[in-house]
Amino acid sequence: MKLDRIIFGDNQFFGINHMSEEKAQAQAQKFKDVDSIIKVVDTAYDCGIRAFMFNTHDKVAHVCDHFRANPERYADISLYPSMPYAHKYAHAVNEKGMTGALNDILIKGNSAKQIVTAVKRGFSAVTKKDMAEMMKLLIDAEMKMFRGLNVKVIFLQNIVTDLLYGLGFKNILREYADYITEEYNVEPGFITLNLPGLVDFLIECGIENPIVCSGINKIGYLMNSDRESYEEAIQNKPFRPMAMSILASGAVPPREAVEYITSQKNIRSIVFGASSKAHIEETKNMIEQLGDTIPMELSRSVPEWSRGQVTGNRDRIPTASPKTPNRIIEIPREKNSNRGVSIENH
């Protein structure tokens, strides 16, 4: 599987700005309705961008509905979902406690029959105190919005990735990677604010040649423990780096930012977000002009599964455009009576 060189990010749509609360609020206002988000996505698509990273925000479910309703318009689109949308969970847990929050999340968007299955599965996970099983339930709940769409990588957000890394929960990260690979037929990805340490940890977990996405910028902003260790890791460690936050919340001018990123030759993909046509075009062109060197794609040992030759779930049937024959998201099927939420489009 080849990662897209340019991926359009979504922070700007959800009032996320690490530099200024005022800007964040202004953006949140600008993208209050889903149509305004779709308009910018269309602008990016029409500029030739085909890859989009979306967090599992409620609004994204509506954007995905739009993609499904217009399969020809978005025939070549690739999605890179990231989960969870952490604030959604923090809210739910604050208000309803852990179990109440879990039930809410499992119930949402399901039919009565599915709710029975999901709650039964959730109840089983809770009573067995099985963290991995609960994680799988939540992945299924989060991924429902992407059904029928072409997904390339499913990312775990930094708040979860880095927490699990810090806790030393190797099995859970490994189970995440296996579940995404086996059940969804796509590659797992990891977003982090601690790239060098995380890469070592993922390799220790047995996750080979991982896809790791991190803020990477010229001034070393939020690159822990420091920029030099990032550069050293990107140069020497066996993983596939993706860069985001390249402008460091606006602290680095675009040209300098792109020059720096494209000088880090092993970076596979660059994620950037913008709201205006001019900014989208400018950044895209700059990346293409300055970064015409395609990074080494297969110079390292790439495991079987990361090339998309998966072992399980061979019976999936693509439901989108024939141009994108692989990795159409199907919701995992039931393997046995108490496992797997059977989801169809209702």
Place this chain on the structure above:
Amino acid sequence: MLKAAIIGMGRMGVTHFSILNNHPDVEFVSICDSSNFILKNFNKQIGIDVYTNYRKLIDKSNLDFIIVCTPTSSHAPIVKYSLEKGIHVFVEKPFTLTVAEGQELVALAEENKLVNQVGYVNRFGEVFCEVKKQITDGLIGDLIHFKFEMYGPTVTRPTKASWRSKKREGGGCLYDFSSHCVDLINYYLGMPDKAVGSILKKIYSEGVEDAVYTNFVYKSGVTGQLMANWSDTSFRKPLYKIELQGKKGKIVADQHAYKVFLMEANEEKGFEKGWDTRYVTDFSQDVRFYVRGNEFTRQLDYFVDCILGKEKNDTSTFADALVTDQIIESIIKDYEERTNK
């Protein structure tokens, strides 16, 4: 290697564990919680010793330090037991529910010469530290007035599920939420002479307040206002907005940036006349490991460095947090006197 344990593995306990677990001088040996889910999974994943009784944990674990993240009402007995056993203590904010309990713990920590810290993490936030430095250096001259605001969407509908909605456990906006802002006032200006016109307002909660509004008066003539509301859904996450007016200018800050207005340029510090903004990207320092914010790592690394003798234990101490508790009590007293409660 320092042997450590955490009592209370809720959101903060788990965060602290994650931050210090990779610290080169720290080894976690045990955790304590009432949740079997947490205990079973931690034991299964990393083989750590788990307890449901904190006394047993402390008696058996041979600890150098402990991190206490239980609901506020249980801080005092757990911290006291730890200090009596000669263990250094980091306890989550707010410190205790009564000033009397806090005074006893301050004395006990001093008597046993133990490192003590309370989780007022803003004292390790980059923008707030910069603002503190600018005020201390006299950038805006003698202070006249301040306005500290804190808003967030913590409680957005009627609920009884969590300890945060129970007054006797330390719930409510004043203790659980606004204490961060009260501590910033303490950090910048110390204990006010009095709180006046205090309002503790219920919005969704039944047993506790969801908003706190009050005014502070200092003997020096400085005055200020606190406005905190944890039921404000217009914010995606908790937001601070602080404004300090001095005789030479003004500082307006949030977690991301601070703006300075000066009547005259300050060349030594590089500030222009009029408005001038400093963003966190201008002075941010990376940390050893990041989860949820670099200030969380900085605060715990500082605590460990204090134990190792690399830092002086002089900020966010029990004594500092006791003053914050005293300010909180003065707000409650003012409110109750005015409303005859």
